[in-house]
Amino acid sequence: MLAYIKELSTQEQEEMRDVLQKLYRQTFILERRYDRRAGRIVINKEYYFCEKHMDFLKEYLEAAGMTIQENSELGTIYIQGEPVMGERLPKLATIYLLLLKLIYGEKMAEVSSSVNIVTTLGDLTAKAGEFGLIKSLTSQAEMKRALNVLKRYQMIEVMDSMEELNNQTRILIFPSINVVLMREDIIGLLDLFASEASQEEPEQEEAGQEETKEGEITDGE
Secondary structure (H helix, E strand, O other), rough: OOOHHHHHHHHHHHHHHHHHHHHHHHHHOOEEEEEEOOOOOEEOOHHHHHOOOOOHHHHHHHHOEEEEEEEOOOEEEEEOOOOHHOOOHHHHHHHHHHHHHOOOOOOOHOOOOOEEEEEEEEHHHHHHHHHHOHHHOOOHHHHHHHHHHHHHHHOOOOOOOOHHHHOOOOEEEHHHHHOOOHHHHHHHHHHHHHHHHHHHHHHHHHHHHHHHHHHHHHHEE
16 A cells, blocks of 8 residues: 555645545545535546545555445445544434435435535425424524534535525535435434424423422512
8 A cells, every 4th residue: 555655646645645534524525516616516626536546545444444435326435434433413413414315305306417406494494394393493503513514524515604594595415415324214213303302392391380380489488
C-alpha cells in the first residue's frame, strides 16, 4: 500500500488524504452534490477520484475493518463496518431520516428522471403528521440540529437559509438515503416512535395536573 501511495503525485496524495478523511467523517461521497453558491447540482470530482483508486481504497480500508461500496446507479460511494458507527443520531434526526427516506421513495416513483429529489419542510411535517409524530417537530433549534446532522452525513442539503425555517424551506434529498434501511423497517420504527409519543402524552398531562394542584394548595396557604 505504501508503494502505491509513493507512486502518486504530491497533489494526488493530498487528494487521497482528503478523500479518506471525508469518508471517515461523512460516510458517503456523492457523484453529484449541491453547490449553494451556484444554486445547482454540480459534478463531484472526489467521486471519480475514488473510482480511479478503488482497488487501493478497498485494500486500505479493509485493513481498518471497513469495506467501501459503490452504487453507480445512485451515484454513491460509501463505507461500512463497525468503525463507521460514529455518533448516535439525535431522536429528531432519526425521525427526519426515516420520513425523508419514505418521501424520497414516493417522489422517485413519480419522477424517475433524477436520483436527487427536492421536498420541503412542510412536506416533512405533513408526513410526520401521518404517523402521529407532529409534536416531535417543535423547537427550531432542534430542527436545525437534526437537519445539520443529516447534511454532515451527505443525506440531504438544505437549499434555503436555515436562519428561519418555514414550510417552504426546500430540502434536497440525496440518493445516499436510499442505502439506509428497507421500507418495512422504516415503517416499523416510525410506528414505534409514534407509540412512544402517545404513551408520553398522558404522563405529561398527569404531571401537569399534579403541578396545578400543588400550585393551588400553595396559593391557598
